[in-house]
Amino acid sequence: MDAAPATEDTRWLTDDEQRIWRAYVHASTLLEDHLDRQLQRDAGMPHIYYGLLVGLGEADGRRLRMTELAMKAKITRSRLSHAIARLEKNGWVRREDCPSDKRGQFAVLTDEGYEVLQRTAPGHVRAVRQAVFELLTPEQQKSLGEIMQIVAEGLQPSDAGADLPWLR
Amino acid sequence: MDAAPATEDTRWLTDDEQRIWRAYVHASTLLEDHLDRQLQRDAGMPHIYYGLLVGLGEADGRRLRMTELAMKAKITRSRLSHAIARLEKNGWVRREDCPSDKRGQFAVLTDEGYEVLQRTAPGHVRAVRQAVFELLTPEQQKSLGEIMQIVAEGLQPSDAGADLPWLR
DNA sequence: GAATCCTTCTTGAAATTTAAACAATTGGGG
């Protein structure tokens, strides 16, 4: 809990940058709250848990290794362990041992979990549409995608091009 | 935990919309995690708590009614109560009774809290710069601000124009 | 001024997340 070097003068945010940053923080907070409530009400789980079911639903055999799922969802393995335990209690996911690696576990979407997904997906898509896409012009949508792609890449550089080390 | 009307065909997200939405979800997740870790490490508190101190620091007399602070930070009063209790233990905030409303409480930034803010703000600003502003063109920054402003307004309509009810 | 509803804030319990530590297994060198 130490501090940052105050030696050199800090380059503060300009007024414009402040407005932009605050708009982002507020909007993302409100949006996440909104979607959490929508899904908690209609599907009985928070947004991140819903994302786990979606991830499994899209995977081959509706199953994924824990680590893969954690990476896909951008959460820690620890957090995933707890989340899957909860979803298992709901009967929406089950675990299976990995044959080729005795340490490994698969998280598998159950039929019941798949039904939950089918039943609740329309409402969630509608919520996202109403909160975001219906309010933005096509240009703004495109811009949002590009911006978020850049930010994500900055925080979690993908290995695209990792086989071309001389380009780095 | 009921579902949404599957009667009418759902209007799913297009491929483009999917990409945009996923980019947003991933980037915002990564960014919030990143800032939480940065502030937890350097300031000993999560991002939202830091925002509370900032809110108080900017207020007249470095104090705000609980409800005002909760609205400014976009969190529930309950969550704020717990958060302020924690910040009080740290000695960074103290509570004071409101003279004009016996139900009311002020959250007041202490000198110690102010110092924490001063000491840690440069590092936080740097983190935000590095993760966002340095990666975006001026046009993208402007666009981001506009988009987030729109989304926030959609989820939490301000009362701008509330005195012109005939316009609604 | 009494009844009633609303607002303000807190509380306690349950759910979730974080952080750190751990067991089990794998894979690579020597």
Added chain:
DNA sequence: CCCCAATTGTTTAAATTTCAAGAAGGATTC
């Protein structure tokens, strides 16, 4: 084969958030 570092996933406890309920003061109504 043996040693050792890295990987995989879980577990525990502490911190935080959510949810529902409630205490207390204020505001409105009649």
